[in-house]
Amino acid sequence: MSQDPWLQNYDATCRLVQEIAENIHERNRQQKTGGNPAKINMTLRASLQKLKQNINQLRESLLRASSSRCIMQSEADRRQNLVDDLVTRDKQLNATFKGDVTHPELSRSTLMPGAGGEGGASANPWLVNEPEETRGLGFSAIKQQQQRIVEVQDAGLDALAAVISRQKLMGQDIGNELDGQNEIIDDLTHLVDKTDDRIRNETRRVKLVETKSASCGEHIFFLFLLQGRCGCCEWPSKGSIDLQ
Numbered sequence: 001m002s003q004d005p006w007l008q009n010y011d012a013t014c015r016l017v018q019e020i021a022e023n024i025h026e027r028n029r030q031q032k033t034g035g036n037p038a039k040i041n042m043t044l045r046a047s048l049q050k051l052k053q054n055i056n057q058l059r060e061s062l063l064r065a066s067s068s069r070c071i072m073q074s075e076a077d078r079r080q081n082l083v084d085d086l087v088t089r090d091k092q093l094n095a096t097f098k099g100d101v102t103h104p105e106l107s108r109s110t111l112m113p114g115a116g117g118e119g120g121a122s123a124n125p126w127l128v129n130e131p132e133e134t135r136g137l138g139f140s141a142i143k144q145q146q147q148r149i150v151e152v153q154d155a156g157l158d159a160l161a162a163v164i165s166r167q168k169l170m171g172q173d174i175g176n177e178l179d180g181q182n183e184i185i186d187d188l189t190h191l192v193d194k195t196d197d198r199i200r201n202e203t204r205r206v207k208l209v210e211t212k213s214a215s216c217g218e219h220i221f222f223l224f225l226l227q228g229r230c231g232c233c234e235w236p237s238k239g240s241i242d243l244q
Helices: 005-032 038-067 073-097 104-111 139-234 238-243
Strands: none
Touching: 005 038, 005 073, 038 073
């Protein structure tokens, strides 16, 4: 399994820090014994410049990876702590190189990886403020752990996508059912409107019939009255018939 390029660059930078610390210790030894440290000073200046460039590259690549979410936030924070520690080591190395440190041997034990731990060695002494779950693990193991975490997250995202897909299908079914119900409601509304129109028409007809019936009744009543009057004039009364 290939190692993370950022971790490879970080590992190379750690080795450069160790090399610089060893060269500073050698330079100080030569100064004490009356030797000429000019050549090693030139090498140290070039190495310190290279160290600064490496730290800047680590910082920039970490910023890109964090912005593009290529790594988890916890891993980005851990790597930022590693970069900050390298910046501190760089300042200490420059101060020691310039002779601003009053206790060179103490500074050497602080700067040298593995010098000062139990047994004079450590799996990775530069991993400061490291989480418990990654403490003591190598770079490959850390990468495998990150990949497992990413796989778990991917599985969770797949499950979430499946739930969202089911909810989408349910929403579509509900929408189709609502469309069908709306069509039924539209048909009922149309039928009610037609029934209402028929009722209004029948009501008008009934009123018209009632009006005509009332008019006919009045005409018949007047006809009876007229016939009654005409009958009194033509028919003799009962008394006149008896006299004859």
